[in-house]
Amino acid sequence: MTGGPCPVNPQQRPGASAPRPIRRVWRWYSEPGSDRKVARDEMGSLREDGEAALAEVIKRFRVGEERPGEIEKLTDCQGLWAVRARVGRDQFRAVFFYDTDIICVCVTAVDKNQRKLPPVDRKRAIDRMKRWQQEGHRRATAG
Numbered sequence: 001m002t003g004g005p006c007p008v009n010p011q012q013r014p015g016a017s018a019p020r021p022i023r024r025v026w027r028w029y030s031e032p033g034s035d036r037k038v039a040r041d042e043m044g045s046l047r048e049d050g051e052a053a054l055a056e057v058i059k060r061f062r063v064g065e066e067r068p069g070e071i072e073k074l075t076d077c078q079g080l081w082a083v084r085a086r087v088g089r090d091q092f093r094a095v096f097f098y099d100t101d102i103i104c105v106c107v108t109a110v111d112k113n114q115r116k117l118p119p120v121d122r123k124r125a126i127d128r129m130k131r132w133q134q135e136g137h138r139r140a141t142a143g
Contacts, residue, residue: 022064027099029107029128032135039128043094043109050092050111053085058094061104074117080107080125082117093117095125105132 028037043051057070061083074080074095081104083094091113096106107128110121117125 022062023102024062024064025103026058026062026096027103027105029105029132032131039094039106039108043106046092046109046111047087047090049087050085050090053087054083054092054094054109057083057085074122077117077122078126078129080129089113095121097129099132105129107132 028040030037030039043054046054057066060066061071066083070084072082072084074082079097081096081098083096085092090111092109092111094106094109095117096104099105107125108121110117112118112121116122
């Protein structure tokens with residue numbers, strides 16, 4: 001289930017001149033005052049094939065080449081989205097939010113087999129998003 005289309009590049013609206021390719025910036029959540037990218041570490045702790053599948057979907061998403069069903073807006077999650085990858089019967093998610101129209105901040109990565117994000121993962125993702133926004137990380141460097 002998707003919650004609607006991802007934000008589009010303003011240059012790709014009808015009537016605009018030649019569309020420019022989408023180039024999204026992907027950042028990894030880090031705690032305030034730390035350089036450790038905890039969301040990247042969480043993704044790295046996933047099963048190797050799940051991590052590789054998620055990395056491939058993120059790579060496509062960054063250039064606007066995601067496939068149907070790979071990106072979903074999470075319901076009741078205050079603006080969170082998920083990159084989805086499947087390996088066999090196993091599901092993997094990288095949960096993120098849009099900091100700007102082109103900057104996506106990944107707040108957690110999980111493997112799950114439920115349709116909804118488990119409450120503990122949901123709370124962690126929302127708390128991290130709020131912390132990032134309160135700390136003004138828009139000035140942080142891409143990573």
